[in-house]
Amino acid sequence: MNKLRFLIYKDVLLLVRDKAGLALMFLMPVLLAVIMTYLQDSTFHAVHENHIPLLLLNRDADSLGVAMEKQIAQSGIFDVRKTINGEPVTKEKLVAAVAKGDYMVGIIVPEQATVNIRKNVKRYIVGAFNGKALPAVADSVRVAVYFDPAIKSSFRTTLMSSMREYAVRTESDFIFNEIIAEVNRLSPIPVADVQLARNQVIFSEQYASLKAPDKIPNSTQHNIPAWSMFAIFFITISLSGNIIKEMDDGSYTRLRLMPCPYAFYLFGKIAVYFGVCMWQFAALMLLGVFVFPYIGLPSLDFGVNYFALAFTCTSSALAAIGYGVLIGKMAATHQQAAIFASVSVVIMAAIGGVWIPVFVMPRLMQAVSHISPLNWGMESFYAVFVRNENWASILPECAASLLFFGLCIGAAIWYNKRKRIDL
């Protein structure tokens, strides 16, 4: 045990004196967690709070155009403008301004829109009263919507679905009023004006949870686990570099000639870097709980299953350490280890869903994501943080992480033995 104490103490000293390595292991994940959570949160606020600049050219100037204008303004999403520098808008000016990026959206309500709708409604009602088949819609109203070319397609889809919702509301209100007017004109018994009651069907939006139904997942709940996993897997650069440096400077050769089992050497490294991972987790969790609320971000909720959280942290940390040991053992040079470790972790993070959620990936990539140890860790964290599940539910993911650790350490031991026998 004393030899192990010496090995651990040596690795702790080497670690705390490696300032660049410490910055990489602690500062980088903290910065990433803050920036990414802030960005995701501000994207949400951009849609719902910061008004999107919209340029409107209403050529109808009748009741449909006015109703559409009113709906868009009342949505609260848009900052509606009808002039450019005090001058009236034309189609050409509108297209040019949106193309330049001065406005995110441009809308042109065509001339005669109200007249055309009225004409259609009239034909329907006359047809209905005369018992004739419904005629096909003629002269439908085409509202042109222009988007800034720099706008992301996902954002455009969101805007278009909102626009459609407002259009349907306006259209139904307008058609209903026109039907009443037409019926009153044709029928000897007058029909009173009817105001359509809104919100007859109400969507009650909530997240399904078995144990804490009032808990609302947010960008923090998603980002802290994601960047924690990314951070702990970035220790592979420091860990593999540490192993290779020892081989390069000959101190490992000296150690091999001492009465010290290789298992002790490995266990010393595992113990030290396990401590590092736990500090990383603690730093990111505390960041989410105490710092995020001060900078306007949602606070992190640990969930209720602390044992499951500890199990997740332990298995994920061991998976990262095993991977680092294996790279350190297999790579020939420090540069090779650093490049391979960083690139492979970035790839595993990408396919594991750190940057893009797995559910939006193509089917093939969704299947591939299950081979990433970062995905196993993230899924376990989500189960604990968001779904309040217990340790039994995360057992498959944690077992996969522990198996990965075992395989990596086994391969490192085998490679070390093989290398000693012949070079």
Next chain:
Amino acid sequence: MNAQNPNNTLHAAITVKNLKKAYRGNAAPAVNNLSLSVAQGAIFGLLGPNGAGKTTLINILCGLRAFDEGEVSVYGYSLPAQWKEIKTLIGFVPQEIALYPMLTAYENLRFFGGIFGLRGAVLENSVNALLSQFGLEQSKHGYLKNFSGGMKRRVNLIAGILHRPKILFLDEPTAGVDVQSKNVILESLREINRQGATIIYTSHYMEEAETLCSRVAFIDEGKVICEGNPAEMVKQQPDCASLEMLYLQLTGKKLRD
């Protein structure tokens, strides 16, 4: 046959019989049917040009490298089967500075001493005494990366002798050091030898080997081409005034890779 009688003092410190070692991709073997015996308590010099097989031989004797054919035993323990036992007897001072640059000299030595099983006051006293003996007491808390070449070599040597090994392997311990450091290193080796340790040492400095070693072996192309007491070897060749002249006569003046 594997001998296993470490308590028998009649055993040679090292016995090598018909040793062969070839590296993959190299046409000529690095060690070619080499036989050698080193008596306990000797200071034995392995001398030879670059690529002669000295470092390969030392690595095999330490158990760092496997061999293809032959028998090797160290204090009666055979390699590779009894490497664990051999590791408790040997000290190794490699050619490179095999230490942690980001640890101080004191931390490096405490660590390696601890791994050798030294504890408490024994470890402290041993580290401090050797640091003092090698003139490093004042700078023991300095990071090794800031040390001069000579200071690093001295710490490198201390790390190999802290645990008082029965047999000490040194691969060019005085390469690139100043005269003062060299003098301290050689004096210390004599002292260690006086205390009973067997020393196996490689060098390119013939004059140094002539004064230090009780026996030397010239190795070339993986074979022992001449072996004996340095003074007697020179005496037996009337046209050679020094070990270096004899060495050049036997190994030739052609440059080696």
